[in-house]
Amino acid sequence: MELEKIVLKWALKNAVDHDGKAMTGPVIAKVIGENPELKKDVRRIKEIVEEVVEMVNSMKLEEQREMLMEIAPELLERKKVEEKKLPPLPNAEKGKVVTRLPPEPSGYMHIGHGMSGLLNYLYAKMYDGFVWLRFEDTDPRKVKPEYYESFRRGYRWLGIEWDDEKNNSDDLELFYKYAEKLIKLGKAYVCRCPIERIRRFRREMKECEHRSQGVDENLDLWNRMLGGEFGEGEAILRLKGDMRSKNTVMRDPALFRIIDHPHPLTGKRYKVWPLYDFAVSIEDHVCGVTHVLRTSEFALRDELQNYIRELLGMSNPIYVEYSRFEFKGTPVSKRKLRALIETGIASRWDDPRFPTIDGIRRRGILPEAIKEFTITQTGFSYAKREYDWSLLFAINRRLLDPKARRLFFTPNPVKLLVEGSPKISVDVPYHPDNRELGSRKIEADGEFYISGGDFEEMKVGDVLRLKYLMNLKILEKKREHVRAEFLSREPMKNIKIIQWVPVDEAVRVRVMVPDILYINDEVNPNSLKIINGFGERAVEDVKVDEIVQFERFGFCRRDLEPEPLFIKAHD
Ligand SMILES: [Zn+2]
Numbered sequence: 001m002e003l004e005k006i007v008l009k010w011a012l013k014n015a016v017d018h019d020g021k022a023m024t025g026p027v028i029a030k031v032i033g034e035n036p037e038l039k040k041d042v043r044r045i046k047e048i049v050e051e052v053v054e055m056v057n058s059m060k061l062e063e064q065r066e067m068l069m070e071i072a073p074e075l076l077e078r079k080k081v082e083e084k085k086l087p088p089l090p091n092a093e094k095g096k097v098v099t100r101l102p103p104e105p106s107g108y109m110h111i112g113h114g115m116s117g118l119l120n121y122l123y124a125k126m127y128d129g130f131v132w133l134r135f136e137d138t139d140p141r142k143v144k145p146e147y148y149e150s151f152r153r154g155y156r157w158l159g160i161e162w163d164d165e166k167n168n169s170d171d172l173e174l175f176y177k178y179a180e181k182l183i184k185l186g187k188a189y190v191c192r193c194p195i196e197r198i199r200r201f202r203r204e205m206k207e208c209e210h211r212s213q214g215v216d217e218n219l220d221l222w223n224r225m226l227g228g229e230f231g232e233g234e235a236i237l238r239l240k241g242d243m244r245s246k247n248t249v250m251r252d253p254a255l256f257r258i259i260d261h262p263h264p265l266t267g268k269r270y271k272v273w274p275l276y277d278f279a280v281s282i283e284d285h286v287c288g289v290t291h292v293l294r295t296s297e298f299a300l301r302d303e304l305q306n307y308i309r310e311l312l313g314m315s316n317p318i319y320v321e322y323s324r325f326e327f328k329g330t331p332v333s334k335r336k337l338r339a340l341i342e343t344g345i346a347s348r349w350d351d352p353r354f355p356t357i358d359g360i361r362r363r364g365i366l367p368e369a370i371k372e373f374t375i376t377q378t379g380f381s382y383a384k385r386e387y388d389w390s391l392l393f394a395i396n397r398r399l400l401d402p403k404a405r406r407l408f409f410t411p412n413p414v415k416l417l418v419e420g421s422p423k424i425s426v427d428v429p430y431h432p433d434n435r436e437l438g439s440r441k442i443e444a445d446g447e448f449y450i451s452g453g454d455f456e457e458m459k460v461g462d463v464l465r466l467k468y469l470m471n472l473k474i475l476e477k478k479r480e481h482v483r484a485e486f487l488s489r490e491p492m493k494n495i496k497i498i499q500w501v502p503v504d505e506a507v508r509v510r511v512m513v514p515d516i517l518y519i520n521d522e523v524n525p526n527s528l529k530i531i532n533g534f535g536e537r538a539v540e541d542v543k544v545d546e547i548v549q550f551e552r553f554g555f556c557r558r559d560l561e562p563e564p565l566f567i568k569a570h571d
Helices: 003-017 024-034 036-057 061-071 111-126 145-157 168-184 195-204 215-226 276-286 296-311 334-342 357-363 367-377 389-400 452-457 537-541
Strands: 098-101 130-135 164-167 188-191 236-239 254-258 272-274 291-295 318-322 325-327 385-387 409-411 414-419 424-429 439-444 447-450 463-466 470-477 481-488 496-498 507-514 528-535 547-550 554-558 565-570
Touching (some): 003 036, 003 061, 024 036, 098 111, 111 130, 111 291, 111 357, 130 168, 145 357, 164 168, 168 188, 168 215, 168 272, 188 215, 254 276, 357 565, 367 389, 385 389, 409 452, 439 537
Parallel strands (some): 098 130, 291 318, 414 481
Antiparallel strands (some): 424 439, 463 470, 470 481, 547 554
């Protein structure tokens, strides 16, 4: 890009950001910041910038915006979420799309479930369709009442509304009816091989003797299975698939097995339970599902599910795949997360380092941020993608920035004594631009806490400003405190501005600082830090769940603790 165009771009940007009036200084800084090699030509740059700024300032704001849109659209504010659209669904008609949220209530809901739920929900909404919440709960040993609730709570929090709800465990009689139909068609048989033999034969592509049993014998064995004559592992109903198929899923998979364990919803009424693929095939038909949005690792199962439906004369939904939602350093596997709890690295499932929806909410991530992330980042491809948390944090920060109150917090505090300081009472706004957030009064009389970080960086003789309050000069630095002298109150140019808390008003604050759980597959020893410090008095009024910005520290959510405990979401 030639120099004039670079200058024009930044002049327009500066003007658009400042009600149509660009200023020379910031434009020069941007031009050189982007092209450091121009530093040696500062004089020439300054001349060009002055000329261009004058030209830009003679334009109307609308014209400036239009021109910026033309030459550097990336510098314009990002479009609102509502304007961002998901790609269209194949073969989708308005009013005819039916999708489903298909959680297995065998663990707590995590962000992957949330993003997948959002896709199914947003697509149904996009086509004025219908959404089912359908619990895939046909493994009584795994499902628990609290997990059902975790999904309902999580979906609601994300703003997902479902039109109807059901459980696969409601439909056992229906599943049995279709099983009998498959047996009568000669497409399913009761196998009584031990599990190891079944596995070995599937691997070796060999058929067992039970495959050639007649329909009557299979029906008799099936009824005996239902009648409770066999124990666990003594008999399964298998599909007559293709033992030589390249897709191992098709090698006579089990359709039903015996599980002698009470189910949280149906108790001990049933002992013969369908496997996932059979239950899903039937239920997608029963629910009239038109589009199945699911991650690519389920792709091999489509052939099986479609085959089952074809045998039963049912039509198949359209499958839309997207890559699995995985975040760097954060496993979603229940086994791995449980291990972290059992070894004491975490104590609860809503730990702010966890990818569970409860953990993410507790950390201070907004549901709107997850929604925007899902819409903008979902890749409809087979490629496995590992997301970086920083992308989600950047969206969250942009959403929080205009509405979070800003407060003073001094981590690892050190005392500051200001000699000659007048007694000052200042009215400090909670937000520099959003006046609706109000303000608070802070009284100061010369004794403060400042952050340990600012203390480390200051040198005797430095001139600093306590934000909103006064300018001072550092006189002496000791291990535990620093002494300074009052200079003046009006803001001075080009001096460092730091946060402060009056000693009289200081409120003890603890902040939990979460980080990723794993680094290169090893548990990160610094995944959770506790930082102690002092906050200003207003910190006491922060309500549980409110997210505030501790200035120059980060966005933090007030958690449920008697003493002010915050959890840092991100910078
Ligand atoms: Zn067998």
